[in-house]
Amino acid sequence: MSRPVLDVRDLKKIYGEGEATVHALRGVSLTVERGDYVAIMGSSGSGKSTLMNILGALDVPSSGAYLLDGVDVSRLADRQLALARNRLIGFIFQAFNLIPRTSAVANVELPLAYAGVKPRERRRRAMAALDLVGLADRARHEPNQLSGGQQQRVAVARALVTEPALLLADEPTGNLDTRSTEDVLTVFDELNAAGRTIVLITHEPEVGDRTKRLIRLVDGRIVHDARQAPVTV
Ligand SMILES: Nc1ncnc2c1ncn2[C@@H]1O[C@H](COP(=O)(O)OP(=O)(O)OP(=O)(O)O)[C@@H](O)[C@H]1O
Ligand SMILES: [Mg+2]
Numbered sequence: 001m002s003r004p005v006l007d008v009r010d011l012k013k014i015y016g017e018g019e020a021t022v023h024a025l026r027g028v029s030l031t032v033e034r035g036d037y038v039a040i041m042g043s044s045g046s047g048k049s050t051l052m053n054i055l056g057a058l059d060v061p062s063s064g065a066y067l068l069d070g071v072d073v074s075r076l077a078d079r080q081l082a083l084a085r086n087r088l089i090g091f092i093f094q095a096f097n098l099i100p101r102t103s104a105v106a107n108v109e110l111p112l113a114y115a116g117v118k119p120r121e122r123r124r125r126a127m128a129a130l131d132l133v134g135l136a137d138r139a140r141h142e143p144n145q146l147s148g149g150q151q152q153r154v155a156v157a158r159a160l161v162t163e164p165a166l167l168l169a170d171e172p173t174g175n176l177d178t179r180s181t182e183d184v185l186t187v188f189d190e191l192n193a194a195g196r197t198i199v200l201i202t203h204e205p206e207v208g209d210r211t212k213r214l215i216r217l218v219d220g221r222i223v224h225d226a227r228q229a230p231v232t233v
Helices: 048-055 078-088 104-114 119-132 148-160 178-193
Strands: 006-015 022-032 037-042 063-068 089-093 166-170 198-201 213-218 221-227
Touching: 006 048, 022 048, 022 221, 037 048, 048 063, 048 166, 048 198, 078 089, 089 148, 104 119, 104 148, 119 148, 119 178, 148 166, 148 178, 178 198
Parallel strands: 037 198, 037 213, 089 166, 166 198
Antiparallel strands: 006 022, 006 063, 213 221
């Protein structure tokens, strides 16, 4: 079997010190194989964002081991950590985080520009990514000319244009209505069917129900981690 995309062992995260100490993660172990589709659920304060930030190499754990696509990121210095992050992870946020007054295709091209890809190749790959999320016909539209669901699909295209090992999404449907949520989840289903590895955080049971695997966090610990029956729509 190939190496897992994510392999974390006994992650702990402690914030603050003395009386203000918070044990946000109390020993989380988790493996995610290539092609999996995972939802992480839990109530407010259970440690979801803390875990997400560590999985996304945006923060470091207090202790524990963390391999991202076989790379021990807990041992990397800041600059190398940023490089590993850019190369290995595509982020999707609740608030879309698109650049205003900038076309959809230019937004999607941005990570490729940082990676030094030439303009013509950038455009080709950005258009292909927009096509994957069903928005090739909106390439010239600016964010304020797109619906919330369309903006989030542009953000998904931007996250996958670099071909990352992992798509990591923090409440990706948190700002969307039912219809747009469905559109974004359909894109995730298609991307996963094409082999993409997706990990998302959600409060919404109907989002958690759609993934292949559901993990529940309570008070910094995993209390449930199971495969789900496939949804027949
Ligand atoms: N920077 C910080 N300093 C101190 N404590 C923190 C910090 N960030 C988070 N915490 C604490 O760690 C615990 C877990 O927080 P976290 O943000 O991971 O929860 P969450 O599950 O994402 O909650 P929500 O659903 O409200 O976003 C909480 O008790 C929180 O107060
Ligand atoms: Mg949170």
